[in-house]
Amino acid sequence: MKTLIKNGRVIDPANKIDSVCDVLIDSGVITEVGVNITANADETIDATGLLITPGLIDLHTHLRDPGQEYKEDIISGTRAAAAGGVTSLTCMPNTTPVNDCLAITKYIISRAKEEGSANVFPIASISKGMKGEILSEMGELKAGGCVGFSDDGVPVVSGELMRRAFEYADTFDMPILTHAEDLTLVAGGSMNDGPVATELGLKGIPWVAEDAATSREIMLAEFTGGRLHVCHVSTKGSVDLVRQGKARGVRVTCEATPHHFTLTDEAVRGYNTNAKMNPPLRSQEDVDAVRAGLADGTIDAIATDHAPHHYDEKNVEFAVAMNGIVGLESMLPLSLNLVEEGVITLNQAISLLTSQPAQIIGIDRGTLGVGAIADIALIDPALEWEFKAENLQSKSKNTPFSGWKMKGAAVKTILAGKTVYSR
Amino acid sequence: MSFNPKHILGIKNLTADEINFILDTADSFKEINTRQIKKVPTLRGKTIVNLFFEASTRTRTSFEIAGKRLSADTVNISASSSSVVKGETLEDTAQNIEAMHPDIIVMRHSASGACDYLAERLNCSIVNAGDGTHEHPSQALLDAFTIRQHKGDIKGLTVTIAGDVAHSRVVRSNIHCLNKLGANVRITGPKTMLPPGLEKLGCEVFSNLNDAITGADCIMMLRIQHERQGKTLIPSLREYSRFFGLNDENLKLAKKDAIVLHPGPINRGVELSSSVADGKQNVILDQVENGVAVRMALLYLVAGGEKLQDE
Amino acid sequence: MATEKIEILDTDGVNRALTRIAHEILEKNKGVEKLAIIGIRTGGAHVAAQLTEKIREIEGEGVSHGTIDVTMYRDDLGARSNLAVGHTDIQFPLKDCKVVLVDDVLFTGRTIRAAMDAIMDIGRPDSIQLAIMVDRGHRELPIRPDYIGRNLPTARNEQIEVEFNDQNKAMAIHLFRA
Numbered sequence: 001m002k003t004l005i006k007n008g009r010v011i012d013p014a015n016k017i018d019s020v021c022d023v024l025i026d027s028g029v030i031t032e033v034g035v036n037i038t039a040n041a042d043e044t045i046d047a048t049g050l051l052i053t054p055g056l057i058d059l060h061t062h063l064r065d066p067g068q069e070y071k072e073d074i075i076s077g078t079r080a081a082a083a084g085g086v087t088s089l090t091c092m093p094n095t096t097p098v099n100d101c102l103a104i105t106k107y108i109i110s111r112a113k114e115e116g117s118a119n120v121f122p123i124a125s126i127s128k129g130m131k132g133e134i135l136s137e138m139g140e141l142k143a144g145g146c147v148g149f150s151d152d153g154v155p156v157v158s159g160e161l162m163r164r165a166f167e168y169a170d171t172f173d174m175p176i177l178t179h180a181e182d183l184t185l186v187a188g189g190s191m192n193d194g195p196v197a198t199e200l201g202l203k204g205i206p207w208v209a210e211d212a213a214t215s216r217e218i219m220l221a222e223f224t225g226g227r228l229h230v231c232h233v234s235t236k237g238s239v240d241l242v243r244q245g246k247a248r249g250v251r252v253t254c255e256a257t258p259h260h261f262t263l264t265d266e267a268v269r270g271y272n273t274n275a276k277m278n279p280p281l282r283s284q285e286d287v288d289a290v291r292a293g294l295a296d297g298t299i300d301a302i303a304t305d306h307a308p309h310h311y312d313e314k315n316v317e318f319a320v321a322m323n324g325i326v327g328l329e330s331m332l333p334l335s336l337n338l339v340e341e342g343v344i345t346l347n348q349a350i351s352l353l354t355s356q357p358a359q360i361i362g363i364d365r366g367t368l369g370v371g372a373i374a375d376i377a378l379i380d381p382a383l384e385w386e387f388k389a390e391n392l393q394s395k396s397k398n399t400p401f402s403g404w405k406m407k408g409a410a411v412k413t414i415l416a417g418k419t420v421y422s423r
Numbered sequence: 424m425s426f427n428p429k430h431i432l433g434i435k436n437l438t439a440d441e442i443n444f445i446l447d448t449a450d451s452f453k454e455i456n457t458r459q460i461k462k463v464p465t466l467r468g469k470t471i472v473n474l475f476f477e478a479s480t481r482t483r484t485s486f487e488i489a490g491k492r493l494s495a496d497t498v499n500i501s502a503s504s505s506s507v508v509k510g511e512t513l514e515d516t517a518q519n520i521e522a523m524h525p526d527i528i529v530m531r532h533s534a535s536g537a538c539d540y541l542a543e544r545l546n547c548s549i550v551n552a553g554d555g556t557h558e559h560p561s562q563a564l565l566d567a568f569t570i571r572q573h574k575g576d577i578k579g580l581t582v583t584i585a586g587d588v589a590h591s592r593v594v595r596s597n598i599h600c601l602n603k604l605g606a607n608v609r610i611t612g613p614k615t616m617l618p619p620g621l622e623k624l625g626c627e628v629f630s631n632l633n634d635a636i637t638g639a640d641c642i643m644m645l646r647i648q649h650e651r652q653g654k655t656l657i658p659s660l661r662e663y664s665r666f667f668g669l670n671d672e673n674l675k676l677a678k679k680d681a682i683v684l685h686p687g688p689i690n691r692g693v694e695l696s697s698s699v700a701d702g703k704q705n706v707i708l709d710q711v712e713n714g715v716a717v718r719m720a721l722l723y724l725v726a727g728g729e730k731l732q733d734e
Numbered sequence: 735m736a737t738e739k740i741e742i743l744d745t746d747g748v749n750r751a752l753t754r755i756a757h758e759i760l761e762k763n764k765g766v767e768k769l770a771i772i773g774i775r776t777g778g779a780h781v782a783a784q785l786t787e788k789i790r791e792i793e794g795e796g797v798s799h800g801t802i803d804v805t806m807y808r809d810d811l812g813a814r815s816n817l818a819v820g821h822t823d824i825q826f827p828l829k830d831c832k833v834v835l836v837d838d839v840l841f842t843g844r845t846i847r848a849a850m851d852a853i854m855d856i857g858r859p860d861s862i863q864l865a866i867m868v869d870r871g872h873r874e875l876p877i878r879p880d881y882i883g884r885n886l887p888t889a890r891n892e893q894i895e896v897e898f899n900d901q902n903k904a905m906a907i908h909l910f911r912a
Contacts, residue, residue, distance in 0.1 A: 318536045
């Protein structure tokens with residue numbers, strides 16, 4: 001089966017290509033990229049006016065499967081991914097039970113292969129049961145298909161265990177992904193510490209809770225020589241710490257979420273539980289710093305922290321509402337908005353969404369090179385549409401962006417040559 | 424003017440004119456409380472549910488008396504705040520109560536925003552009797568009423584609020600209220616008890632009590648919770664009292680005719696020395712008395728008046 | 735459509751009516767002993783003050799005088815926007831008093847009902863009488879005035895207004911017809 005995509009603007013940062021041309025896919029693999037390809041294709045797609053990019057890669061999602069399928073499962077989560085132009089994603093291990101063993105990893109991978117609409121690369125836990133006590137069997141988990149380790153959401157408190165985690169993971173050339181947060185400084189807070197929290201009477205989570213932990217993890221990575229990926233940086237300080245770490249030659253990368261570069265803690269007003277997440281929405285100064293980090297390359301990837309929660313878990317008092325929002329279907333337009341606002345270039349945006357995240361977890365995706373697996377997003381950058389929670393593919397509708405006017409969307413998502421989403 | 428609020432959720436969204444309208448209305452109701460027959464038929468046939476998810480004696484009693492003096496039927500419900508534990512959400516609890524058709528729910532809850540939450544989901548009127556560390560509008564209004572009673576116009580007065588600001592809903596409502604009425608608001612307390620951004624709310628922040636009360640017209644002392652002692656915020660009540668307690672000595676720094684307010688219940692010997700607590704400058708019992716009139720005014724304004732049609 | 739404004743009483747007419755009512759009150763109550771003039775806010779209160787003054791002029795001695803606000807006793811809360819609640823000011827015991835309730839215009843009688851309830855809540859007077867500047871008819875309750883400045887049959891959609899000057903003295907009474 002041959003598919004020919006014609007006349008689109010191909011943006012392939014990994015191969016430094018940005019030009020209008022055609023892409024030929026044969027049996028799920030890209031066989032030719034060039035101008036005026038003539039081939040007997042079974043299917044020809046006219047991509048005039050569209051971007052042809054590698055399928056997007058999201059380094060941070062929660063698919064809730066196994067154990068919390070009422071929020072999301074592998075089928076609905078990957079369907080949401082496809083609708084957002086995402087063809088590859090990682091899923092965090094805080095499932096029930098925790099993904100700390102080969103059986104769970106295998107379940108996730110096989111279920112995704114059989115029924116999913118995107119490639120799923122599991123992240124396994126750093127510690128067994130995410131309890132922060134005993135290291136997971138990292139070697140075996142890697143062999144089973146995991147691409148990194150994280151106790152996302154429940155940061156490892158013990159410095160000693162974290163040190164050993166870096167060393168042990170590096171033994172297998174695997175990165176540690178950290179949710180950097182000093183829980184003793186969080187001390188029961190439920191939103192960013194600052195004037196808005198003071199006015200709303202909500203206990204604040206100070207920026208220093210994130211910065212102190214980020215600092216420790218960078219130093220441990222520096223000390224051990226291990227590889228660190230800092231998840232969802234949200235503060236000015238964290239961005240600075242990563243920037244300084246990189247300058248010193250520490251093996252550190254980091255990601256930022258669309259909500260952290262789009263919204264401030266003002267969004268919490270009215271006790272909007274869909275603006276409650278961890279790390280919390282921060283101040284304008286922090287948002288500006290995250291944007292600057294994206295622009296200057298300090299931040300390596302845009303990732304969603306897609307965290308589906310059931311309506312009942314959000315329809316409660318703010319302080320007891322669950323943390324997190326869904327993000328797979330809003331990541332692309334919110335990222336393109338940074339281009340629209342002149343924060344980053346279109347090529348930067350695509351590489352933050354494709355080739356760079358692929359490199360962090362070491363997967364052979366995120367490129368349109370000849371011979372690469374044909375994971376492709378066709379993006380209409382000019383399409384204006386209204387983002388509506390009720391239209392989401394995800395099982396959960398917890399988003400603060402419902403009703404937003406968006407610009408830019410994936411109109412076709414192709415996974416290994418097969419169309420998995422069409423708008 | 425006329426003022427027909429559907430709910431009273433906080434001071435933040437009230438205008439100075441609306442606040443003054445409430446205070447004027449309260450002024451008229453105050454007379455009833457000194458009559459032999461302390462009852463008017465204004466809210467006859469109305470049902471008011473005092474839904475308290477958090478223990479409170481004085482606020483609940485004050486609202487109950489206010490409702491009864493207006494001839495409303497008042498019902499007190501003490502509910503458990505830990506909805507998650509029960510498996511029943513706050514919305515479920517409230518909907519159960521609304522099914523009995525109350526006209527007004529007076530609500531106290533430990534979560535900030537709980538009243539806003541219910542106001543969005545129920546048809547009856549909600550009067551906030553304190554939500555978490557967010558707002559306590561009736562307390563701020565009775566404080567303003569008491570200040571007005573003793574000082575005339577609030578405009579231009581210097582009001583110092585001292586104590587555990589971080590954990591006080593009274594402070595937040597008072598800052599909004601006093602600012603709208605044109606007072607200069609000073610805030611003081613140990614830095615562990617001062618949340619960030621108070622200046623943005625329109626206050627001058629002091630870390631020294633003496634500086635904060637020098638030249639003040641009104642001093643509002645906040646209750647220090649015993650359970651805060653020996654934790655991370657203050658080492659001991661003894662030390663707190665020494666540096667942040669009001670006594671005869673430092674009270675002299677305020678204006679000669681300064682008044683001392685306290686939302687109660689007071690801790691004698693902690694935030695207030697006994698001599699100040701019993702002194703002639705304190706107006707704490709006036710506050711309690713005025714509380715009934717202010718709450719009558721709130722219930723009257725919420726119950727009466729043609730409301731805009733709900734969606 | 736233009737509104738027609740018809741003068742019912744001019745300043746002299748108002749004055750004569752008040753003087754007559756004052757005499758009638760004194761005659762019926764045999765002087766000022768135990769007499770109390772209570773005006774209903776706001777128009778009635780102004781008229782009551784004038785009546786009190788007239789009685790002082792005639793008798794050479796003062797009479798108990800108060801004002802009452804009936805907002806809290808109205809039967810139409812919720813049917814219109816909130817009215818400001820005015821002050822009730824009765825600084826004397828009502829027990830055994832002969833109260834003359836004063837209002838400017840008598841219409842449905844509902845305000846008088848509310849005022850009587852309000853007075854009863856404050857104390858137990860010996861009797862309550864009713865003095866009115868203009869009785870325009872259309873009673874909805876069994877209420878009858880004892881003293882009337884002017885009887886004036888009206889249509890329901892017409893309006894009666896007592897005009898007060900800066901010193902709250904009644905100057906004239908007008909009828910407005912659409």
